[in-house]
Amino acid sequence: MIEERPGEPGYLPSPELAPEAGSDAPAKTRRTTARRWFADVAVLLGLAGVAITQPLLDLLGSNPTFFVAGHYESHQIVLFAVVVAVVPAATVFLLTTLASLPWRRLAPLFHGLGVGIFASLFGLALCTTLRVDGVVYVVPVVVGLGVVAAVVENRSGIVRQFLAYLALGNLAFVVLFLTSSPTAELLAAPAVAGQQGTVTVPPLAGPVVVVVLDEFPVTAIMRGDGTINDARYPNLARLAEQSTWFRNAASESRTTYVSAPTILSGVRSGHGRLPILDEHPRNYFTLFGDRYPVNRYELVTDMCPSDVCEPPPPSPTRQLLDDASVVYAHRVLPPDLRDGLPAIDTGWGNFDADVAGATSASGAPPTTERPGPMAEVEQKPEGELGGTNQLSAFRRQIGLIDGDPSVNFVHIVPPHHPYNLTPWGDGLLPATRMPDESKGGPTLPAPDDPAYDFLFRQIYPLQAMQIGAVDALVGDMLDHLEATGAWDDSLVVVMSDHGIDMTAPGFTRREDDTNTDELFRIPLFIKAPGQAEGAVDDQAASTVDVLPSIIDLLDIEADWNLEGHSLFDGSEPTIERHVQTDVDAALALAAAHEEQFPTGDDWVALAAVGEGEDLVGNPVRAFDTGTDSRLRWTMDDADVLDDLSVAHDQVPYIMEGTVDGSDERPPELVVAVNGTIAGTIGGYLPSDDGWRFSGYIAPFFEDGHNDVVAYEVERTGDTITLHPLVT
Numbered sequence: 001m002i003e004e005r006p007g008e009p010g011y012l013p014s015p016e017l018a019p020e021a022g023s024d025a026p027a028k029t030r031r032t033t034a035r036r037w038f039a040d041v042a043v044l045l046g047l048a049g050v051a052i053t054q055p056l057l058d059l060l061g062s063n064p065t066f067f068v069a070g071h072y073e074s075h076q077i078v079l080f081a082v083v084v085a086v087v088p089a090a091t092v093f094l095l096t097t098l099a100s101l102p103w104r105r106l107a108p109l110f111h112g113l114g115v116g117i118f119a120s121l122f123g124l125a126l127c128t129t130l131r132v133d134g135v136v137y138v139v140p141v142v143v144g145l146g147v148v149a150a151v152v153e154n155r156s157g158i159v160r161q162f163l164a165y166l167a168l169g170n171l172a173f174v175v176l177f178l179t180s181s182p183t184a185e186l187l188a189a190p191a192v193a194g195q196q197g198t199v200t201v202p203p204l205a206g207p208v209v210v211v212v213l214d215e216f217p218v219t220a221i222m223r224g225d226g227t228i229n230d231a232r233y234p235n236l237a238r239l240a241e242q243s244t245w246f247r248n249a250a251s252e253s254r255t256t257y258v259s260a261p262t263i264l265s266g267v268r269s270g271h272g273r274l275p276i277l278d279e280h281p282r283n284y285f286t287l288f289g290d291r292y293p294v295n296r297y298e299l300v301t302d303m304c305p306s307d308v309c310e311p312p313p314p315s316p317t318r319q320l321l322d323d324a325s326v327v328y329a330h331r332v333l334p335p336d337l338r339d340g341l342p343a344i345d346t347g348w349g350n351f352d353a354d355v356a357g358a359t360s361a362s363g364a365p366p367t368t369e370r371p372g373p374m375a376e377v378e379q380k381p382e383g384e385l386g387g388t389n390q391l392s393a394f395r396r397q398i399g400l401i402d403g404d405p406s407v408n409f410v411h412i413v414p415p416h417h418p419y420n421l422t423p424w425g426d427g428l429l430p431a432t433r434m435p436d437e438s439k440g441g442p443t444l445p446a447p448d449d450p451a452y453d454f455l456f457r458q459i460y461p462l463q464a465m466q467i468g469a470v471d472a473l474v475g476d477m478l479d480h481l482e483a484t485g486a487w488d489d490s491l492v493v494v495m496s497d498h499g500i501d502m503t504a505p506g507f508t509r510r511e512d513d514t515n516t517d518e519l520f521r522i523p524l525f526i527k528a529p530g531q532a533e534g535a536v537d538d539q540a541a542s543t544v545d546v547l548p549s550i551i552d553l554l555d556i557e558a559d560w561n562l563e564g565h566s567l568f569d570g571s572e573p574t575i576e577r578h579v580q581t582d583v584d585a586a587l588a589l590a591a592a593h594e595e596q597f598p599t600g601d602d603w604v605a606l607a608a609v610g611e612g613e614d615l616v617g618n619p620v621r622a623f624d625t626g627t628d629s630r631l632r633w634t635m636d637d638a639d640v641l642d643d644l645s646v647a648h649d650q651v652p653y654i655m656e657g658t659v660d661g662s663d664e665r666p667p668e669l670v671v672a673v674n675g676t677i678a679g680t681i682g683g684y685l686p687s688d689d690g691w692r693f694s695g696y697i698a699p700f701f702e703d704g705h706n707d708v709v710a711y712e713v714e715r716t717g718d719t720i721t722l723h724p725l726v727t
Helices: 025-061 065-069 074-100 104-129 135-155 157-179 182-187 234-240 256-265 284-288 317-332 387-399 452-457 459-483 516-520 543-553 584-595 610-615 638-642
Strands: 208-213 244-246 294-297 407-411 491-496 524-527 535-537 632-635 653-660 669-673 676-687 690-697 708-716 719-724
Touching: 025 074, 025 104, 025 157, 025 182, 025 317, 065 182, 065 317, 074 104, 074 157, 074 182, 074 317, 104 135, 104 317, 135 157, 157 182, 208 256, 208 459, 208 543, 234 459, 234 524, 256 284, 256 543, 284 294, 284 407, 284 543, 294 387, 387 407, 387 459, 452 459, 452 676, 491 543, 516 584, 524 543, 610 669, 610 676, 610 708, 632 708, 653 676, 669 690
Parallel strands: 208 407, 208 491, 244 535, 294 407
Antiparallel strands: 244 524, 491 524, 632 653, 653 690, 669 676, 669 708, 676 690, 708 719
16 A cells, blocks of 8 residues: 555655654655655656557557658667656656755645646547547646646545556556557567569569659649640650550559558558568569669568668667657647647558548648547658658669669659649748648638638649659659660659549548549559550559569569559459549549639649639730729738749749738739739738738749739729739
8 A cells, every 4th residue: 555644645744743763763764755756656657657658659559650661670669668658757756856855845746746747648638539629628628637636646545546556557558569559560570481482583674663652643743635734744744755654543542551562562451451571571572582683762661671672770769759759749739739840741650540641731630521639640750751851862762773673662752742842942932831820821711711712722733833843853763764774674663652632622631422533543654664655544553553564564473462463464453443443533633623723734824813813924014003902911921032042933932911901801812023913812811910811923033133013903894904002
């Protein structure tokens, strides 16, 4: 039993109640203090177990891909579990104990503070689990629970004893994580010897290259007539001219950690299987064995044997702890308190029981869906997964390819959101960003808000620019393979793992009856060795067909039972896809996107939306200029366009700011840059300073100073009059 004291369980007796002086008095005092400290530690460990250990280890224990993506070793996973279980409680105990040493009578107060901290964290986790996410409700619950727990623990010996026994639960959470969770499988030694079967690989004439892109719907690069938009994506069009474009290709999963091993193995993976060699011993890498050099860049898989590929260096344990702390914060904090947290939407995981898919442009789940408690922690924090680092990783891997036979695999995050890349540089202008309240931009309102349609349409141009950055990478790859003489004899696959729903009110990867085509349809280009002319093939293709097609094109003999089939031997599919058999649905989606930007298919056309779309691209002098508008406007980050570097003169721009001078929602406005109407602004959301606006501006920029003017548009018959806004 844990020792109680009158009124204050576990507290060192005051001098008047202390044992009388004697030879054993100091020893008794030390024993009493030790027992109190032991009880305090047990209480804090118990509370930390339910507040931190259980939520975090349960979450990550169910998501082994979190550890696979970081290439963490077994000892790092074990150490991580121990640190999570012990360090928070130990830290709080040391701090509260040291603080109480000068004021021993205040020891219960300092200990109660520690109890209150962990009780409050438990309250946060509980509120999130119960989907109580409004700060106005969460804060009173959390604070009240912390205070009540501290008071009751201090006054009730039974409660204190119960909390101390919870320390055993903390230990149990660690044991379950290391022995029974899906992550525990990563701690077992791989056993794949002898599972490769019989494989005969004729001599390769050139390199084999498989490139997997992420969250890339094929409809994003198609015109309504089914052709590739070569005005925006010239290199993807160039690739199609020299390869077979499977325009009717689809993924077998909307999640990366399932789709990637499916591509590599030719067998549909599942949510219960890990993307590791032990579970997929027959795959793209083991097909070739150690016959040829292997250059691989795996993000969410670890499927190349260590005797073939040099194991990637594990991420440091510090990174694991940092990433886990961010995931924990997203797990327990209500949405309004997550602003400023690092993004966790460029990696992979299954942190929702229903795999939450992409978040909305604001960083929160789409307003049309009720998010589960894990909806914001689907993915891993950025490190090397950041967009610019991914561009560098791709170029580095492609640079390893020469004219000799080799086996190559590159899987990168782009064009996965968040959208912050362009074809013309490593990043956007400082003010160029997709709507994101954590960065100062607007958040998407509810779909029935008058601003919703205008703001939602801004996502598509930003995705287009991100795909443009990928298009530039494809061009670099083609140039390199041609320069090294490897192109003619190479086998090249360029594809995506899955798509994303870009139709309002979507921007999601949650599947429903209306969005499967855009979720699952993907670009798939396969260039066979010796192929010189392009072809478009509309047969039903799948991610599971990639490896069988590679086997067929290279005349490899393998006694493997694959679910997919070769796309080049005339055989029929053996599985049923998630999408319709024909390609018509993809063409219809591409046409629908094209109709949103009716003035053309170049970059300028993406800025021509809303009431002023017909004016974009025309000089201001082509219209009448009237009196000043009654409205006033202020542009955010105006200094960027006041002194612009020539390196960014082609980069489109998301312009944000405030319009005031009207109690009612202002009309949509047009903005001219250096005398040419460059876009429209609208999507108004109320603010303390007036109405917040946002708008996509076409790149009519000049080096140095840029003259930017907003106009209210008056239409009288065929006459258009522009009324300038004052600043």
